[in-house]
Amino acid sequence: MKRFNESPSQTAGPYVHIGCTPNFSGIHGIYPEDLGTSLFKGEPKGKRITITGAVIDGAGNTLKDAMVEIWQADAEGRFAGRGGDPAFTGWGRSPGDMTTGEFTFETVKPGRVAWPDGRLQAPHVTFWIVARGINLGLHTRMYFADEEAANVEDPILSRVEHRQRIKTLLAQPAEGGYRFDIRLQGEDETIFFDI
Amino acid sequence: MTKINGYTARDRAWHPPALTPLYKTSVARSPRFAPLGFATSLSEETGPVFGHDILGPRDNDLIHNFTGESAIGPRIIVQGRVIDEVGRPMPHTLVEVWQANAGGRYRHKKEGYLAPLDPNFGGCGRCITDENGFYEFRTVKPGPYPWPNGADDWRPAHIHFSVFGHSFAQRLISQLYFEGDPMIWQCPIVGTIPTREGIESLVAKLDRQNSVPMDALCYQFDIVLRGRRQTMFENRMEGL
Ligand SMILES: [Fe+3]
Numbered sequence A: 001m002k003r004f005n006e007s008p009s010q011t012a013g014p015y016v017h018i019g020c021t022p023n024f025s026g027i028h029g030i031y032p033e034d035l036g037t038s039l040f041k042g043e044p045k046g047k048r049i050t051i052t053g054a055v056i057d058g059a060g061n062t063l064k065d066a067m068v069e070i071w072q073a074d075a076e077g078r079f080a081g082r083g084g085d086p087a088f089t090g091w092g093r094s095p096g097d098m099t100t101g102e103f104t105f106e107t108v109k110p111g112r113v114a115w116p117d118g119r120l121q122a123p124h125v126t127f128w129i130v131a132r133g134i135n136l137g138l139h140t141r142m143y144f145a146d147e148e149a150a151n152v153e154d155p156i157l158s159r160v161e162h163r164q165r166i167k168t169l170l171a172q173p174a175e176g177g178y179r180f181d182i183r184l185q186g187e188d189e190t191i192f193f194d195i
Numbered sequence B: 001m002t003k004i005n006g007y008t009a010r011d012r013a014w015h016p017p018a019l020t021p022l023y024k025t026s027v028a029r030s031p032r033f034a035p036l037g038f039a040t041s042l043s044e045e046t047g048p049v050f051g052h053d054i055l056g057p058r059d060n061d062l063i064h065n066f067t068g069e070s071a072i073g074p075r076i077i078v079q080g081r082v083i084d085e086v087g088r089p090m091p092h093t094l095v096e097v098w099q100a101n102a103g104g105r106y107r108h109k110k111e112g113y114l115a116p117l118d119p120n121f122g123g124c125g126r127c128i129t130d131e132n133g134f135y136e137f138r139t140v141k142p143g144p145y146p147w148p149n150g151a152d153d154w155r156p157a158h159i160h161f162s163v164f165g166h167s168f169a170q171r172l173i174s175q176l177y178f179e180g181d182p183m184i185w186q187c188p189i190v191g192t193i194p195t196r197e198g199i200e201s202l203v204a205k206l207d208r209q210n211s212v213p214m215d216a217l218c219y220q221f222d223i224v225l226r227g228r229r230q231t232m233f234e235n236r237m238e239g240l
Helices: A016-020 A148-152 A163-169 B182-186 B196-200
Strands: A048-053 A067-071 A091-094 A103-108 A124-130 A138-144 A170-174 A177-179 B002-007 B075-084 B094-098 B124-128 B134-140 B145-147 B153-155 B158-163 B172-178 B203-212 B216-220 B223-225 B228-232
Touching: A016 A067, A016 B094, A016 B158, A048 A170, A067 A103, A091 A103, A138 A163, A163 A170, B075 B203, B094 B134, B124 B134, B153 B182, B158 B223, B172 B223
Parallel strands: A048 A177, A138 A170, B075 B216, B075 B223, B172 B203
Antiparallel strands: A048 A103, A067 A091, A067 A124, A124 A138, A170 A177, B002 B228, B075 B134, B094 B124, B094 B158, B145 B153, B158 B172, B203 B216
16 A cells, blocks of 8 residues: 655744634634634533643743644543534634733533543643744643542553653642643653654 | 554654754754653544634635735645545645745734735635545745844745644644745755655645636645554454
């Protein structure tokens, strides 16, 4: 069978917001609204949470030109398009705040999703980060620091060799929800995934 | 019997590495640790689905979609297929594009290049592939532009694109370049791709057959996304 090579990745560059969130970048009138602004299509079941965080470079600066996307299960661990809550899209996209660069997602706490062998994964949100200077989009996961019992038996968390780095995947309870910062390098570099 | 068993691993030697010092911004934005590998699970094998209901009639016409008047510049059609690594078409896939205008200027408040804005060019568009994985949009050919990296670095003419595929594991952002452009081979961002073959796979080919006389030149550009892993099982007789 003839095989094709995946198109090689290139950086999203400094102007990814023009293409993916044009209204945010001041280009109005082409699309009525930016895709992924809300994960809700009504009133989804489950506990509402807010996830706030920043993407931080090796010098400690918050990126202002990043785009962060999340994908997650609904409150019962089902995905949109696979029997999930019709009021919940599971997908969000944030260009970050205009001045601080911080991203915010209003979502629901995800339920547990099965691992291929049948074990249950701990509740998690899948993240994908692109920006100028990032040559290949970065995949990571956000877990919940207050889900200790589920985290201990999670198939991915339990196989992290550098145990002291697990904390980089844990969102901490904060006012109004959870805080999750993504550090591209340096001390506390976030664990990224080769999936 | 064929069992679908997740996605094939990404070939990291084919993609640019995270740290590419000649592209200076990558230095402070590249992870130092190796990424942790694991086989995809449902969380990566699913992804958002977009219907044609999100599309407006001019979403794939960057020449007219900002004000209704024509943008300035050489008019082009970009078309091709989105396929996976075994060549299967990827239908119903959202493709988003963005680019500089014909003078090489982006419509962005942080853009500092002295080339002028085109009042009729916004710079973004999108389309969804049909059941055969086919996509098409119209635009003006973007201009090359200088950028702050080395003392005198220029980007070749390019169109940025973002593709969803059918799962979060397939999510991809890359850039399209134009056949015959000598600037491709001088660009530090293009140069992050390790092989000449990889770079050439991002170069759109001029296609006179599908050009529209007295209107627009056509460029062909296929996009390849990660493929699903398939395992063949033989039905074995007991005891063999
Ligand atoms: Fe560009």
